[in-house]
Amino acid sequence: MSSTLESQRLALENLDAIEDALTQRFLRNPNLLPKSLRRKYDNIPPLGKNRAYTKRLFRLQQHELRHLSQEYDSKLKQVLSSVQNDAAAIHQELQSIEEDGTFEKFEQLIAPLLKDTNEGPVVRGVQQQYALFGSADPKTVKVKLKKRKGQEVVMAKRSDLLSNAASHIQNIELDDVLDLKQFHQFYNENFTSSEIPYVQYLYSFNKFPYEKSNKEVYRSYLKSLYNYLKQKYIVLYPLSDIVTILKEVESTVENKASQNQNGLGSELYCAVCDKHFATTTVYKAHLESKKHLKKVKKVGETFQNEENKPNAWYERSIQILATHLDEAIHQTEKYLVSSERARFNEEQDQIDIENEYTEIENSGDSDSNGESSSDSENDDDLFKNLPLGSDGTPIPYWLYKLQGLHKTYRCEICGNVGYKGKQAFERHFNSAKHQKGLQLLGIAEDQYQLFKNISSIDEAQNLMDRLKKEARLKQSELHDAIEVEDKQGNVMSYIDYLDLKKQGLK
Structure with missing residues (x-):
């Protein structure tokens, strides 16, 4: 041909x-x-x-x-x-x-x-x-018969949902946590007199201007921070239009530059030359200088090349990108304060979901509505996995759903183990596995009953802190209620007596 x-x-x-x-x-x-x-x-x-x-x-x-x-x-x-x-x-x-x-x-x-x-x-x-699902391994693909519809459907793991044409992005790094530790360290060393913690830096790195000690150092810092945030934004939001964001930056910086040139700006700053001025006279003289006018003519070319952009452009870009990455900043803070055990359980839960099977060719009435296709698959299996009743025959399906046996309840304290049905979930609170989990959290055995019906680690820790605070408060009230008498016959509270004794007055 x-x-x-x-x-x-x-x-x-x-x-x-x-x-x-x-x-x-x-x-x-x-x-x-x-x-x-x-x-x-x-x-x-x-x-x-x-x-x-x-x-x-x-x-x-x-x-x-x-x-x-x-x-x-x-x-x-x-x-x-x-x-x-x-x-x-x-x-x-x-x-x-x-x-x-x-x-x-x-x-x-x-x-x-x-x-x-x-x-x-x-x-x-x-x-x-x-x-x-074109990248799925043929060994992991299986054909299953839907009993209710009498159709054969091809099932594959969700982790293999990509096509052959895009299989190379399977192992791309998609972590939604920002790694700004090197920028935080650089900030503490160069742009502040008193060091600030990392969490505070996450919410203040986009608040300009900094205390600048060296313009070249400051410019290289802005460039590196901008490039990192830009790449992270593209990774987290691949379908968003980064060009529109950059155009928004250019328009705001150019407007600010034109306002300052016309004397409309609130501060004496030239965005084209990236300079601050102390007096209006010096500022107006700068606007009429040959060097400034030459840069103004080249401003169109300047905005086409990121390497030659003024510091004001980088500052504005970082502020806008930080606004779009607000969710990632909150996720970073949450990651920092969460325990290793909570992180492990969350990662394990993600892996379990990805290893579940789903239909390769779906009809559009399950996943398109935001529902898991594995749920319909499980419904088909229910009829052959129904528990037996007292007469030795499987219980009716309506009774199975009425008792909540089709739902899975998870307990973080037990290591994110799932229990089918509300009754099994409530019974497990008295099991040795759940009590062992409470013991690992530092809860005394005589307090187990107070933590019944609590399956979240955060809720258990909050309740434990509240109980400790109430115990300290009761102890202090008890000591205030007790009255003692010293050698001179003076009557006072037990707390006051201990204070005087520590000072050597009793």
């Missing part, structure tokens, strides 16, 4: 497959579309706390969509350039086929396309490359 026509046909086939892949992913989970790209009044339900997705899986899919959209743009440019460059050659080739008057040349052109028509699965070739 003609190499020109074949390359164009293949490129168009790729474009069609990518469009179909993007559509299928958004139909499966509309929440993948970022809020900045949605309509003002959208009716997409929030994802909420859904076991079908973890943060990692959700962001992996967004990175896959970003990769597919970039690949679509590059292939579209190739097609357009090919059509423009080879239009004459293609027209001549088609004209020769038309003049021939037979279908011989046409049959030669389409002969490669007619090969292997009966081979392979329904989704073949290019479409298979972009198919959801």
Whole structure:
């Protein structure tokens, strides 16, 4: 077949497959579309706390969509350039086929396309490359029969949801915790007289101006911090438009520069030259200087190259990026104060969710509504796993749901173990496993009864602190109520007597 026509046909086939892949992913989970790209009044339900997705899986899919959209743009440019460059050659080739008057040349052109028509699965070739769960290992894929619908569905692990075309981003680092420790250390060493803790720095690094000791050091600090925040924003929000944010920065900095040049600014500062001035006379003289006017002419070129931008641009960029990364800053603080055990339990829960099976081809009525497809899978299994009643036969399904046996209750104190049904969950509070967990938290055996029905580690620790505070308060009240008499016959409270005795007055 003609190499020109074949390359164009293949490129168009790729474009069609990518469009179909993007559509299928958004139909499966509309929440993948970022809020900045949605309509003002959208009716997409929030994802909420859904076991079908973890943060990692959700962001992996967004990175896959970003990769597919970039690949679509590059292939579209190739097609357009090919059509423009080879239009004459293609027209001549088609004209020769038309003049021939037979279908011989046409049959030669389409002969490669007619090969292997009966081979392979329904989704073949290019479409298979972009198919959801295309990177799944064939050994882990299984076929299951839905009893209620009588259909066979293909199941795969959620951790394999990416396509072959985007399988290289499977191991991308998607941690939503900011690592600003090196910037915090640099800040304490160069820009402050008294050191501040790391948590305080997380909420104050974007509050400018700093106490600047060295302009070059300050500029290199701003550049490094800006580049880190920019890369982190792209990793956490791959479908958001970073170009729009940078345009917002440029407009605000340019407006500030023009205001200062016209004497409208509240401070005597030149954003173009990145200089502060003490008096209005010196400031106005600077605005009329050749050096300043030369930089103003080049300001258009300056804003196209990040390396030559003024410090004010970097400061404003850091402030805007910090606003967009507010959720990540809160998550970083939460990570710092959380215990290692809580982190381990959370990570283990994420791994368990990713290793669960879900349908490869979903009909759009489960995951698109934000519900886990594994829930329907479990419902199918319930009829063969119903517990036996007193007569030795499985209990009715309505009774199974009435007793809450279809729900799983988890206890953090027991190591995030799940218990099926409310009765089993309430019984486990008297088990040795739960009491061992309380003991590890430092709770005395005689207080176990006070911690009944508490399954969260944070709630248990808060209650323990409250009980200790109440015990200290009762002890102090008891000592105030006790009256004693010293050797001279003076009557006083026991607390006052101990204070005087420590001072050597009794």
